[in-house]
Amino acid sequence: MRQTRKKRVLLIPAYYYSSNPLFLAIKERLPEWEFVYFFSKDTAAKEINMENITSEKVGIHFDRYLELEYTPSWIRNRHRKQVMPLWKKMVTLRGVRYWFNLRRYTSCFKRQVRSLDVDLVVLPSDMTFSARLMRTYFPGIPRVVIQPNFLDFRDKGRPNRVLRALLNGVIGVPFFPSQPYFGLEDLQSHLLIWGDKTEKFYGGKRSKVQRITNPEHCSLLEQVAKARTERPFEAFSEFADLDPEKKTIILFVDSFAQVYGEVFQTRIEHDYVQIVNACLSQYNIVVKIHPSSDLSYYQRVFEPFLEARNFLLLKDNRCFHGLLAICDINVSTFSYAGFQAALVGSMSINLFPDVLPKDTNHDWLSDCCQCEATGHGDVISFVRSLEESEVKQRCMKKSSEFVEKYVTSASFNPQYWETLFSSFLHPV
Incomplete structure (x- = not known):
């Protein structure tokens, strides 16, 4: 015994x-x-x-x-x-x-x-x-x-x-x-x-x-709050030179070829590149790839930006709480990471190219998503609209209601x- x-x-x-x-x-x-x-x-x-x-x-x-x-x-x-x-x-x-x-x-x-x-x-x-x-x-x-x-x-x-x-x-x-x-x-x-x-x-x-x-959501809120008090940008100094004075956009990327086909994958990768190209001069851009994805593949996709000081391609999950601590806007496709980012206050954009009709997975993001984008143009327009105080306040209100609904x-x-x-x- x-x-x-x-x-x-x-x-x-x-x-x-x-x-x-x-x-x-x-x-x-x-x-x-x-x-x-x-x-x-x-x-x-x-x-x-x-x-x-x-x-x-x-x-x-x-x-x-x-x-x-x-x-x-x-x-x-x-x-x-x-x-x-x-x-x-x-x-x-x-x-x-x-x-x-x-x-x-x-x-x-x-x-x-x-x-x-x-x-x-x-x-x-x-x-x-x-x-x-x-x-x-x-x-x-x-x-x-x-x-x-x-x-x-x-x-x-x-x-x-x-x-x-x-x-x-x-x-x-x-x-x-x-x-x-x-x-x-x-x-x-x-x-x-x-x-x-x-x-x-x-x-x-x-x-x-x-x-x-979800007990993980409780820990997430606690850990990200702690990370925000500890100079979170310094955690990424070995990877990139992100500017603490700039807002940060995170793209949570993954391969959707097996689920939605090669045409969808080609289109969404094109959208990723156009978003980075349009926003890199004003924002820090972090591309966080899925832990099971091939880093070398995405190095080829984002090759034009790899030398930029405020661009980071990241696979490592060890800095995840620090990553969410610096995230102002996130772009993802049915990503649980995007959901987590929204929980800690990031403006969440769901990117689903219009080469396919929506499926029932969209329901997951109805509470947390601030923008349903069908292409890079929608994403870029929404990012720019956040400079308007009325739009930002409306998004912050929805974000607050979302947290109250999922975390008691x-x-x-x-x-x-x-x-x-x-x-x-x-x-x-």
Whole structure:
């Protein structure tokens, strides 16, 4: 029996860049609890997770850190390009070897989790293999699934549930999900969500759903406020010579080719370049690329500006709070980073080129977005309009209402989180 009286929480990440800030925020709110970070080497984000989840980078922030002792084939062969869908590979001769990998992975996972004697499991998704293993083999340990960022509720079609169930039965482990939506895979978990769009989606679809303030948003507001008192521009002096006397525009960029096609990607990159070209003389410009993106690719896109003193192309996430501290205006496309920037007072612009009609993801930005731009001309016009006091005051009012809607004062009270998480400490 464990001697400590602390409540022990097991944290299992999905994508490191959305999981880790959430986990750290929860740990800050529950200082009397013990947090065990378990890098399960799941299939999700396997390459980028292996590069960024280590004892030195992550483990030092938690009470205990451990990794799965077995290294599965999807980790060993993560640099290989997959040429056929996994479910098709599973019915080939190579699939037999993959099955053995899954069985060994499952055996190791079960043994290590069992040895930890945890009271609660916190997951940033119920769609991972690890989450399904917890549901299947540890049903008595309460599971909390917390919405880490925006969720994609677009119509994803009907998965072949019969085939997936058959493959899971043959393999003997729940490797394939039964459906494509976050929050509907493990219906016995406690699902914590935020935002009107999410609350509307889950209404009537499942029980044990609770709307909360995202704990990461609380930490974000605190950390950015702190960064603003510490000369935030100095944090970027090794990368660029940003001028503290100028306002700063941040472009949060990513590749949308797989989602919206090459035509869309080509157009939005053209818009990015035109925005920088029009605004660089009067503003600091920071282009923040997604952690999973290729830096060299965007170095080519923005090559004409790389030598400018007040231009910065940045991939590093370590300066994120400092980045938001200097952000006056942000431009993004359905970016959670743009949402975060709006929370701390930045004027938020959603850029969605008019080569395609809008989709339901626009709903995410209706509260925080100050401008719906269909091209670089809209962005440039809005930026210039902010020089007018009436426009600026109207935007600031909307920004204030947005923060009040997503962050409650109660969420800054430590007792709020103690009461909330303690309520989950019983078998599901």
